[in-house]
Amino acid sequence: MIEQKVIINLTDENSNNLGTLTVSSIDCKNCNESRVRISNSLELINIPVVDSADNLTPIQYCPDIGANFANLMFLEETEYQILFESSDACASYDVLYSLTKLNENYFKQFRFSLGDNKTYKIAGTLNFRSYVGKSFLDIRKNKINSIKIPIEVRSKKMDYFNQYSSMIADLSHHALSLIFEVNSPLYQEFELDSKEKKTYYEDFMFLEYLFRNENLPSIFEYLSKNIHSQLKNRTEQVPLSLASNFNQNSLKNIVSKPNNLYKYDADFEIVHKLKGHIPQMIEQTKHDDTIDIPENRFVKYFFESIRDLIEKLLLSSDEGYIKDKLLFFSNEIEYYLSSNFFKQISPMDYVPFNSQILQKKEGYREIFKYFLMMEFSFRLSWDEINNQFKGFEKKLSELYEYWCYFRLLKVLNDLSITKVDFDDVFKVKKDNWSVSIKKGENSVKKFKFILYDNEIEVELFYNLRFSKNSKYESYSLAFKPDYTLLVKIGEHINYIHFDAKYRSELEIADYYNVFGKSDKKLNEEIDKRDSLEEKESIFKDGDIYKMHTYKDSILKTEGAYVLYPGNKTEQFFESDMIIPSVGAFSLTPGNDGVDENNLENFIREVLKTLLFKHGLINLNWKSLDK
Known part of the structure; x- marks a missing residue:
């Protein structure tokens, strides 16, 4: 070295x-x-x-x-x-x-x-x-x-320049999504006002969400090519020989302005009707296509408001990640506002709330939604995430744990015929407009599945405690997996556990010590494994040891699995069935849903296998549809 x-x-x-x-x-x-x-x-x-x-x-x-x-x-x-x-x-x-x-x-x-x-x-x-x-x-x-x-x-365990930023953006999205859920207890309680916020953290999280590529940058590109316009009528005076548009209003204008007539000797009907006179100039109506309309003034106002917000946050931000991101946002919004079409749009004099264009037209409805987010969501703070942002530092282990929780929620939501509401996920503290994630027994989220005409209930818990002689029982010590699936099939109950693992190398050594340092061959294997872990971003052996502890100690457990930011998914089976087993699933931010699809397929197969094990379907488990 x-x-x-x-x-x-x-x-x-x-x-x-x-x-x-x-x-x-x-x-x-x-x-x-x-x-x-x-x-x-x-x-x-x-x-x-x-x-x-x-x-x-x-x-x-x-x-x-x-x-x-x-x-x-x-x-x-x-x-x-x-x-x-x-x-x-x-x-x-x-x-x-x-x-x-x-x-x-x-x-x-x-x-x-x-x-x-x-x-x-x-x-x-x-x-x-x-x-x-x-x-x-x-x-x-x-x-x-x-x-x-x-x-x-x-980071050692994920791509710091891409995957990390993707994880932060996802967390921002979940924090803001609370407000726009139909069943959210907060939605009706927000109103437009100038109430002062306790921190600027909510503003920054909103900007992180807003500047995701699929949000404001994408919408701006669309609007710049599909800006809405309207025909606007205007009148102008032109010489009679150049007039191209002659109508009833033109005749009224000629009659009402006799000083504009001069003597003309010609055998035309209009000359006879005007007693030998014709107008020198004629007023005609022209139709112009204009983008200076209330909806576009609103869009310009929104972009200017975002610029003002960023400038305000920059004045109070310290050196580090947040300030660097704000400078990036500032450059982006200035680029948008420098576009030529904004120069043709006047300042906004009112918000056209009743406009069908704002409410329904693509691009405009998204800007209107972001505007409501900006007005409403600044009253919201997410306690756990806020606590992990200490100036310029973010503790990845906790942030990754929250992120995995929302990924698991999404997988179950996609599979289930019932959907989870955000008021089932968050605990709202109405006195100070903040929320925290429910944990323990209070965190239960219920999902319903129908497979082979059988109804399966699945409950998801976050940090559920298992201990001796309790409702959720371990026969030895107390354990608290990060996430637990309680699967109910008729009278049968089984558990599946997951742990988010983004943790210190120093913690891993404790598991190795259980097997003794004197075993030279074992230590050589461990060194070889450590080298492989570092090069290939695979799961830690110590994490699998802990999954065995969950499976063996928590009663009615069929499987325990690691969720980690890596590139290898592997399971270890007791028999030729998918459960009982332990293993590790790659779950990496920014992986375009590939990891989630693998996890979704696994949960589906676990449910099918449990139906078979409890005698509710008469198929060999190997023949079950994928």
């Missing part, structure tokens, strides 16, 4: 030298020896300079990664060694100030002193755990902050 080092010369805003910060990693397996000086303040040793970052190399540098990301790339769940040195031994220092003021557990300083009366040195370790996003490396000397060096902490 080759040691990687980032050497940073830290200065204050006046270019005064404050010291040297070195960040190193010894875990790089595929790095080549190199030494690159990026600037006077930044030097890279054995650090690849790449066009796009992977999710394996501890430190990489991407010079052209774009405005939304930092050039210097680190990894979650990776330990880095920190060394700070300064020639001023008498000063007071706060090393990694931006990080430690948020979470002291990231940076652990060694207890022994390295410096002397001439130099100041401290060393320690840095680990971002399962937080990802933009962060900063800096120090504070005598309460004077150094210039912040931005870094990007990316």
Whole structure:
């Protein structure tokens, strides 16, 4: 392995030298020896300079990664060694100030002193755990902050630049969908007003949802090619010889303006009727196609409102992921507003709520929906998700768990003849306009399936607790799977469990220790497996061990399975039937529904197999339709 080092010369805003910060990693397996000086303040040793970052190399540098990301790339769940040195031994220092003021557990300083009366040195370790996003490396000397060096902490277990953003957008969608469900308890309670929000988090989540490719960007492209227009009548004075449109109103105008007539000697009927006169100029009506109509003024107003919202949020946002995304949104909305057709549209003087165009015409009805979202949904906050956004950091383990829950809900909703309502998912706190996800026994969602003329009831629980001598029973210790399916077929009850697994490598080791470190052959197999896991993003052996624990300890359990962001789905069967079994399912954000289809097919087959096992269908399970 080759040691990687980032050497940073830290200065204050006046270019005064404050010291040297070195960040190193010894875990790089595929790095080549190199030494690159990026600037006077930044030097890279054995650090690849790449066009796009992977999710394996501890430190990489991407010079052209774009405005939304930092050039210097680190990894979650990776330990880095920190060394700070300064020639001023008498000063007071706060090393990694931006990080430690948020979470002291990231940076652990060694207890022994390295410096002397001439130099100041401290060393320690840095680990971002399962937080990802933009962060900063800096120090504070005598309460004077150094210039912040931005870094990007990316995910090991999913594509940080595509899959992660897709997961956040999905969570934004679910938070906002609550308001537009027919049975939502909140819908009728919202009204248009200027009530001040407690946080700006709701606004940001709305923007994340709005700027998904299938939402505002797609609608703008459609509207720019299908802008609605109307014919507008106008009158103009033209010489009689150039008139092309002569009607009854033209005659009235001639008679009402005798000063416009002059003597003309010709044998025409109109000359005789006007006693030898004809008009010099004639007023005619023209029909123009115009886009300056109330509906388009409303669309322009909406885009301008989004621009104003983004500008307001930028004024109060700190450096990091949120600010970078807001800058991206700002560029997008300015591009939209610079379109030529907006220049032809006047300011809005009223909202045409009763317009059939806004309510029914494609493109316009979506803008009208987004407008209502903007007015209504800013009163909504989602407690769990809000708690995981700590400035520029997001704890992926919790966010992934919520995301998997909604994927599982969607799969069951698609399969079932009954549909879940969002008021069955969220617990509404009406006093402060916030919601949280129901958990435990209160989280039950009921679905109904009809297979081979048999009715099957399935209940979905989130964090249901199983323990001794309780309604939901384990014969040994207490367990709390992330998600549990309770399947009712007549009087028969069976459980299927799922756990979302986006977790620390350090936790995995606990499972291995059960089998003893002295078994050299076992340890070699574990090392080989770890290498495969890292290269191919497959599930962890330790996760499968835990699924065995669920299946064996929780009474009436037929199967337990891992949901994880990877690329391999595998099941381990006790017999030639699909259950009893344990296994792992790939469930990765942005996978275009492929993983969901696999999970849907599996649940369908489990239900069919349970019908067979309980004697309700007379088919060999292998012959059941897929």
